[in-house]
Amino acid sequence: MRRHPYVLVANAQETLLPKLEFLCSIGMSRLDLARTLANNPIVLMRSLEYQIRPSYTFLKKVVLSDVKVVDIWKRNPWIFRGNLFKNVIPNIELVRELGMPQSCIALLLTYYANIVMKKPDFFSQLVGEVKEMGFDPQRSSFVQAMHALSGKETTWKLCQEAYRRWGWSDEDILDAFRSHPLCMMKSGKKIMETMDFLVNKMGWQSQKIARSSRVLGYSLEMRIIPRCSVVRILLLKGLMKEEELNMNTIITTYLLPD
Structure with a gap:
């Protein structure tokens, strides 16, 4: 009324x-x-x-x-x-x-x-x-x-600024967009937190994330951190080698329950 x-x-x-x-x-x-x-x-x-x-x-x-x-x-x-x-x-x-x-x-x-x-x-x-x-x-x-x-005049520019802080060039941003368009619809906070975890805590190169931008579409708390935590344990125990890591596969692969 x-x-x-x-x-x-x-x-x-x-x-x-x-x-x-x-x-x-x-x-x-x-x-x-x-x-x-x-x-x-x-x-x-x-x-x-x-x-x-x-x-x-x-x-x-x-x-x-x-x-x-x-x-x-x-x-x-x-x-x-x-x-x-x-x-x-x-x-x-x-x-x-x-x-x-x-x-x-x-x-x-x-x-x-x-x-x-x-x-x-x-x-x-x-x-x-x-x-x-x-x-x-x-x-x-x-x-x-x-x-x-x-x-593009609003969210796109905010995402662009956030990715540039991690050293992405305009070409990196376009590559990421072509791979996963919704990566340009994230909040600046979401981008910064996810990039910080993957780059500073997991040691992955920023530019590699641009080529596997689908990972940015997943929840940091519900998917990325739990899966990466398992990987870190496997690395510490020597059950996995650093060169065997494939970030895209680890985060995006759908896991069926037993």
Whole structure:
């Protein structure tokens, strides 16, 4: 009510209830519905027949399931109140023409809908920039690169400054980005703490991390430190040799339980 007082004058039975019933019918729980509408109540003032239902139909056609449409709703409910024909549909058609598969388009809509809702001129420029950097539209890394570059004026610069403190050149940063685009979406604190542990405590060369930037995507406390602690014990006991170490393998390999 504080965010959108006009909800108070809406007809409860004819305007609000049909929308709530429709959203529940596609798998939205009442708790999730309450949370999202508390932050985006203006959705309730959009037409069910001309806005909300067509948005749902289009999204389901792209992501192929109600579950994923609900995920989109929970992450980006404002997509249900925007003009799909103005931005979203032209942008989706652009990446389709480039050969982006359904799975990557679904990823783009589910996790990065704010990018798809940008004006086509901005979106087209962003796609062109990602292509020029050598990313393949048929791979999910293309979508991740779009996400990283869309905030280039803010997060990118902060990450760039943090990596340069560890001696990375512009080429090192680009190599790291091409290997793992989300390495340019980390906080400065996360970068500094992870680099400090890997370089100063584990003795790995900073430039080698640039070529294995995927390691920067893992939790320092939950993954990197525990695994590296085991490695250090093995080294001390002579059960592993220094030259046998492969940082990328140690940190990124998925370990199945016995």
